[in-house]
Amino acid sequence: MSSNRKHLLGLEGVSREDIQTILDSALSFKEILQRPIPKVPALRGVTVVNLFFEPSTRTRISFELAEKRLSADTVNFSSSTSSVKKGETLKDTARNIEAMKIDIVVIRHSYPGAPHFLANWLNASIINAGDGAHEHPTQGLLDLLTLYEKFGSFDGLKVLIVGDISHSRVARSNIFGLNTMGADVSICGPGTLLPYQAESLGVRVYSDLDEAIKNADVINVLRIQLERQGKGLLPSLREYRNLFGITRERLKKLDPGVVIMHPGPINRGVEIDSDVADSKQSVILHQVTNGVAVRMAVLYHVMGSERSEVPE
Amino acid sequence: MKTESGLFLFYGGLVYNHKSRSFRDKDLVVDAGIIKEIGKIKPESFRGKKVNLQGKHLFPGFVDLHVHLREPGREDKETIETGANAAMAGGFTEICCMPNTNPAIDHRGVVEFINNQAKSHLVAVHPIGAVTKERAGSELAEMGDMMEAGAVAFSDDGASVSTAEMMRFALEYSKMFHVPIIDHCEDLSLATDKKMNEGVVSTSLGIPAVPAVAEDLIVARDLMMAEFTGGHVHIAHISSGRAVELVRQAKTKGISVTAEACPHHFTLTDDAVKSFDTNLRVNPPIRTAADVAEIIAGLKDGTIDAIATDHAPQAIEEKDVEFGLAAPGMVGLETAVGLVTTFLIKKGYLTLPQMAARMSVTPRKIVNLPLPLFKAGEKANFTVIDTETNWTVDKFKFKSKSRNTPFHGWQLAGKSFGVFNRGKWYRNEEN
Numbered sequence: 001m002s003s004n005r006k007h008l009l010g011l012e013g014v015s016r017e018d019i020q021t022i023l024d025s026a027l028s029f030k031e032i033l034q035r036p037i038p039k040v041p042a043l044r045g046v047t048v049v050n051l052f053f054e055p056s057t058r059t060r061i062s063f064e065l066a067e068k069r070l071s072a073d074t075v076n077f078s079s080s081t082s083s084v085k086k087g088e089t090l091k092d093t094a095r096n097i098e099a100m101k102i103d104i105v106v107i108r109h110s111y112p113g114a115p116h117f118l119a120n121w122l123n124a125s126i127i128n129a130g131d132g133a134h135e136h137p138t139q140g141l142l143d144l145l146t147l148y149e150k151f152g153s154f155d156g157l158k159v160l161i162v163g164d165i166s167h168s169r170v171a172r173s174n175i176f177g178l179n180t181m182g183a184d185v186s187i188c189g190p191g192t193l194l195p196y197q198a199e200s201l202g203v204r205v206y207s208d209l210d211e212a213i214k215n216a217d218v219i220n221v222l223r224i225q226l227e228r229q230g231k232g233l234l235p236s237l238r239e240y241r242n243l244f245g246i247t248r249e250r251l252k253k254l255d256p257g258v259v260i261m262h263p264g265p266i267n268r269g270v271e272i273d274s275d276v277a278d279s280k281q282s283v284i285l286h287q288v289t290n291g292v293a294v295r296m297a298v299l300y301h302v303m304g305s306e307r308s309e310v311p312e
Numbered sequence: 313m314k315t316e317s318g319l320f321l322f323y324g325g326l327v328y329n330h331k332s333r334s335f336r337d338k339d340l341v342v343d344a345g346i347i348k349e350i351g352k353i354k355p356e357s358f359r360g361k362k363v364n365l366q367g368k369h370l371f372p373g374f375v376d377l378h379v380h381l382r383e384p385g386r387e388d389k390e391t392i393e394t395g396a397n398a399a400m401a402g403g404f405t406e407i408c409c410m411p412n413t414n415p416a417i418d419h420r421g422v423v424e425f426i427n428n429q430a431k432s433h434l435v436a437v438h439p440i441g442a443v444t445k446e447r448a449g450s451e452l453a454e455m456g457d458m459m460e461a462g463a464v465a466f467s468d469d470g471a472s473v474s475t476a477e478m479m480r481f482a483l484e485y486s487k488m489f490h491v492p493i494i495d496h497c498e499d500l501s502l503a504t505d506k507k508m509n510e511g512v513v514s515t516s517l518g519i520p521a522v523p524a525v526a527e528d529l530i531v532a533r534d535l536m537m538a539e540f541t542g543g544h545v546h547i548a549h550i551s552s553g554r555a556v557e558l559v560r561q562a563k564t565k566g567i568s569v570t571a572e573a574c575p576h577h578f579t580l581t582d583d584a585v586k587s588f589d590t591n592l593r594v595n596p597p598i599r600t601a602a603d604v605a606e607i608i609a610g611l612k613d614g615t616i617d618a619i620a621t622d623h624a625p626q627a628i629e630e631k632d633v634e635f636g637l638a639a640p641g642m643v644g645l646e647t648a649v650g651l652v653t654t655f656l657i658k659k660g661y662l663t664l665p666q667m668a669a670r671m672s673v674t675p676r677k678i679v680n681l682p683l684p685l686f687k688a689g690e691k692a693n694f695t696v697i698d699t700e701t702n703w704t705v706d707k708f709k710f711k712s713k714s715r716n717t718p719f720h721g722w723q724l725a726g727k728s729f730g731v732f733n734r735g736k737w738y739r740n741e742e743n
Binding site for chain 2: 012089090091109110111112113114116117131132133134135167169172195196197198200201
């Protein structure tokens with residue numbers, strides 16, 4: 001069952017060198033994406049399956065684009081976890097994939113560890129496109145790339161992540177990646193949406209947003225899941241916006257150099273005001289562009305390249 | 313599985329003496345299941361089967377208070393026979409089976425069915441009846457009738473007794489029969505849909521997690537209800553350090569409480585869940601190193617009375633799934649002695665006489681089973697342990713029908729050499 005295949009299951013435990021290599025090649029791929037014909041033959045003959053057990057628009061499209069830009073053959077499988085529960089198990093799905101000789105599996109799943117489970121069963125390379133509240137490593141990497149482009153270094157960079165940390169795979173991957181790269185990470189959110197002993201993740205924890213944003217170079221605003229309100233975790237979205245929303249009033253008080261990020265999709269007027277999301281400080285659309293380049297780099301590296309330079 | 317009967321001489325072993333709580337060099341003659349003679353007997357002149365137990369320890373037969381046999385209902389995972397076989401191989405002569413079968417053990421008919429299935433086995437199987445009809449938590453089951461048929465205790469295991477009031481009724485009612493209510497302590501409002509212990513590991517893994525306080529709350533409720541009613545509550549599979557402390561305090565106040573701990577709760581920590589091995593998904597969950605230390609301290613000072621396995625066979629397809637979808641539980645009958653010897657005896661936390669207390673003497677008291685003494689005229693019911701053997705856990709050799717163990721491949725010290733009960737001797741094939 002074990003193989004020499006490379007996987008990207010999460011950013012926890014990935015070395016600084018490996019992250020830097022991926023960022024460097026992502027920058028090269030980004031350059032390729034500017035060309036009139038934004039396509040290279042790097043993964044010609046490589047077959048990728050995008051297994052999405054959870055609804056996703058941007059991540060799925062971003063992966064698919066990245067695969068096509070690298071000339072890979074791609075197939076898509078989408079299904080909600082509940083219908084899989086009734087029918088085929090993940091293990092059987094995995095074995096069927098195995099039988100079809102697939103090289104790379106990109107998986108999005110609502111349960112933490114589902115990509116690790118596949119990695120145990122398949123010879124293919126596995127890329128985690130989000131597993132429950134655990135990790136979303138390509139989102140973490142694209143956020144790193146965006147900051148790397150903006151600041152040129154992570155050393156001492158003060159990044160504040162705001163919102164529902166408990167249920168956020170984006171937060172976890174960002175924290176793991178940023179800590180490895182030497183950034184200084186803080187989190188801020190309501191007590192009900194912070195995980196147990198959140199400091200154990202290697203972050204400073206704030207409950208007062210106005211205090212937390214004072215020192216931040218970067219504010220990464222997480223999407224608030226609207227259904228959290230009904231589960232007793234939040235009294236109201238109105239109160240959430242008052243206490244934790246990145247509002248135009250809050251933005252005004254900040255250094256104009258502060259960078260605003262959001263992994264999308266945005267609830268305008270809840271966790272972030274429209275004018276903040278669309279402001280000059282916002283790099284939200286850069287993040288999306290970088291997503292394609294980072295995923296190209298990841299696909300390229302799991303197929304075995306140790307180099308950061310990319311094929312012409 | 314092959315057992316022998318007839319006239320035996322067990323010689324060279326160290327035999328547990330209940331009065332002095334120590335092991336003494338003694339030989340035993342057993343005929344038709346009765347100890348005929350105990351002392352120094354020369355094997356050369358003996359005519360009968362001779363079993364050399366040089367260097368081995370003879371304990372009063374081990375009892376497991378907490379076993380899931382799955383029959384009736386899920387015979388694909390375990391039957392009464394395969395479960396009893398696993399117990400026999402693991403070194404137990406008596407086991408108590410939990411009522412969460414289908415149908416549940418909630419009336420005399422099911423108790424009698426189990427008795428009937430188990431009657432010819434070396435291992436005695438004692439049913440634990442449900443506290444409430446269909447384990448639904450709303451009406452008391454016919455405890456008296458089930459007691460008459462052979463039930464030894466009552467539990468709605470798998471879930472806590474539903475409410476404080478139902479616990480009150482259960483304790484008031486069971487008190488008439490001098491049997492315990494065994495409670496699985498877990499506050500459902502905190503525990504529903506949670507898959508592991510809440511701690512720094514769940515914080516990094518993002519797995520929905522239940523805090524230890526979910527256990528502590530129900531333990532506290534049960535202790536108060538035991539104090540209030542004068543009934544006997546037995547805390548099943550205690551896993552939280554704070555809960556151990558609560559039981560310790562209750563005992564000093566004289567509350568009628570006993571408790572058991574499972575080998576996986578004093579050998580594993582939640583850190584292991586980083587592997588996403590679904591065999592580590594158990595209820596209550598494996599917790600932190602601090603909880604493990606408290607459980608060991610509790611076993612040492614007697615706050616925790618018994619070691620029980622919570623043997624919970626699950627089918628392959630219930631475990632070969634995403635961690636969050638896996639059925640909870642692990643099999644435990646065939647690894648318990650090895651884990652206890654390796655992690656408690658060899659590490660110096662428990663002595664062998666204390667092992668006798670936690671695995672035989674006290675569990676027997678809890679469910680009113682007689683303690684078999686090594687004395688002429690007594691029924692022979694004993695477990696022979698080889699504490700010096702080293703072995704590797706191989707789940708494919710299990711007698712249980714299920715293989716859901718996280719201990720596969722572990723190197724352990726200490727194993728059952730054989731068991732004697734109901735006139736039969738079973739010698740472990742592995743020795």
